[in-house]
Amino acid sequence: MTLSYNIKPALVIVFLLISATCFAQKEKPKNFSWYDDKPIHFGFSVGFNTMDFRITPSLADMKVDSLFPEVSRLNPGINIQIVSDYRPAEKFDIRFLPGVSFGQRIVRFYKNKVLVNEQQRLESSFLEFPLLLKYKGNRLNNVRPYLIGGLNLRYDLAGKKEYDEDKPIYMRLKRADLYYEFGPGFDFYLPFFKLSVELKMSNGLRDVLVHDTATRYPQYVKSIDKMKSQMWIVAFHFE
Numbered sequence: 001m002t003l004s005y006n007i008k009p010a011l012v013i014v015f016l017l018i019s020a021t022c023f024a025q026k027e028k029p030k031n032f033s034w035y036d037d038k039p040i041h042f043g044f045s046v047g048f049n050t051m052d053f054r055i056t057p058s059l060a061d062m063k064v065d066s067l068f069p070e071v072s073r074l075n076p077g078i079n080i081q082i083v084s085d086y087r088p089a090e091k092f093d094i095r096f097l098p099g100v101s102f103g104q105r106i107v108r109f110y111k112n113k114v115l116v117n118e119q120q121r122l123e124s125s126f127l128e129f130p131l132l133l134k135y136k137g138n139r140l141n142n143v144r145p146y147l148i149g150g151l152n153l154r155y156d157l158a159g160k161k162e163y164d165e166d167k168p169i170y171m172r173l174k175r176a177d178l179y180y181e182f183g184p185g186f187d188f189y190l191p192f193f194k195l196s197v198e199l200k201m202s203n204g205l206r207d208v209l210v211h212d213t214a215t216r217y218p219q220y221v222k223s224i225d226k227m228k229s230q231m232w233i234v235a236f237h238f239e
Helices: 002-023
Strands: 040-057 067-074 076-089 092-096 099-111 114-136 143-156 176-189 194-204 224-238
Touching: 040 067, 040 099, 040 194, 076 114, 076 224, 114 176, 143 194, 176 224
Parallel strands: none
Antiparallel strands: 040 076, 040 224, 067 099, 076 092, 076 099, 092 114, 099 114, 114 143, 143 176, 176 194, 194 224
C-alpha cells in the first residue's frame, strides 16, 4: 500500500493549496456564468483514478503457512463521463454523470511474511452511473468551492463468469457493485466555460470476490473473507 499512502496526502495538499490561493484573492471582475443561471446544463469530464481493495483475510484459513493477501501496488486508471447538471436551488445541483472507467489492481500474497512470487492482476472496465448532490459555497471572484456526494452504480465489463485456463488468474470479480462517493471540489469560472477540479473517494458496498475457487491455486480465494472495492478519483469537468 506504499503508493496509496504517498498519493492520498499529496492530493489533499494540492486541494488545500488551491483553497488557500482562492481565499487570498482580491476582488476583481467576474467572468459571466450563464450556465449557473440555467436550470439544466451539460458538459463532459475526464479524470484519473487509483483502484484499490479493502481486503478482510479469512480467519478460517489463518494457519502458520497460510497466505496473507494485500494490495501493495496501485496503478493509475482513467475516467470519461458526460455531465448532466440540474439546479433545483441556488446552492444545490443534482448531477448525473454516466460514463466509463478503466483500471487494474494487483493483489499480492505473503506466506510467513515472505512475498510469494505469484500475484493476481485484476483488470476492470466499468460502466458507471453516478447520481450526486453538489452543495456550492459562496463564489469568490472566479472561484467557488463545493462539496459533492452520492451513489454510483458500476458494472464491470471485465468480470468473468468462468476461469480462463489459459491465463494464470485464479480470482474472479462480481460485475455489479454500488458505491458511495464524497469529496471536495472547486469551480473555476473561465471566460468561455467553467472548469471544475474535484477529488472523490468512492467506496464499494458489496463483497466483489467470487468465492468459487479455481481448480489450480484455490488458496488465493480461500485466504480472503471479504474484498470490497475502493477508488480515489481526480476529475476535471468542463461545462
